[in-house]
Amino acid sequence: MIRFDTVTKIYKTNGHRRTVLDRASITMRSGVNYGILGINGAGKSTMIRMMAGSESATRGHILRTSRVSWPLGFSGGFHPLMTGKENAIFVARVYGEDPRKVLDFVADFSEIGDYINVPIRTYSSGMSSRFNFGMSMAIPFDTYLIDEVTAVGDARFQQRCEEVWSTRRANADIIICSHSMETLRSYATEGIVLANGRAVIYPDINDAIEVYQRLNQ
Structure with missing residues (x-):
């Protein structure tokens, strides 16, 4: 389980202030695979890094009760x-x-x-x-984080990757962000939509995709 408790994330660069998350509170339950969606700059990769612990919240707390990976291939x-x-x-x-x-x-x-x-x-x-x-x-991790799925090596090596990855994910949860809706549907059952500093969980990944597509019009 990963819980964001009133988490705020603010970037300050060259005198500019950008709020990625604004007092976001969500819980990602064990036994569920999540897809993260949002338009460019919404904070998808930032959220993945925060879950991994490689980036800190400006305010608020992130609780992990399971062993969480760094982003796959990072x-x-x-x-x-x-x-x-x-x-x-x-x-x-x-x-x-x-x-x-x-x-x-x-x-x-x-x-x-x-x-x-x-x-x-x-x-x-x-x-x-x-x-x-x-x-x-x-x-081995309880939860694997994926910031886009990328192919590694030639066809033979990619097959090796898929074989070991299939074994790992059979016994673990996945949290993934991707620009491919089909990839999200194949990996995730629930969705998290990021927009205007808010994070909303949708119990059906298809509903999350529909909301994302409306935002991206």
């Missing part, structure tokens, strides 16, 4: 000067997982060979994507 938590091996071991220890088990999984899954022993800042975009996705799959 690399912002890895240190560019550390090797893939060092990053994998560090993250495993942070989440209380067996470092050797996590490292072995990532090394095998990412297929980057000896590059696991060099700083990740040297990785190509393809290598980084495979390493990042492998890290996301190496640690």
Whole structure:
């Protein structure tokens, strides 16, 4: 379960003030998959980062009663000067997982060979994507956060991604934001619409999509 309790999020840049969330209070229940919708700039990605804990609320509180992932494939938590091996071991220890088990999984899954022993800042975009996705799959979470679904690697590797991802999501909840309505329908049963600093939950994802489409006209 993830609960936003009167959460306000304000950005201040170049003398401008933008309110993304204004005293928003919603509860995302365990056992339910949610899709987040809103026009560009409504705060979908910000909300995902706040759920992950990588961004703080300006005011209010966010309560998590389950183990929540970082956004799927996100690399912002890895240190560019550390090797893939060092990053994998560090993250495993942070989440209380067996470092050797996590490292072995990532090394095998990412297929980057000896590059696991060099700083990740040297990785190509393809290598980084495979390493990042492998890290996301190496640690089991109760809730997975997705900020757009992106394909990783060639067709063969994408099949590997789908196989392990299917296993993970069979035993976990998903919270996803996407511009694809079909993707939202395939992953989510309920919807959260962001507009004018408010967040409203709709028990049927189709109702949320209908509201979003009206806002986007």
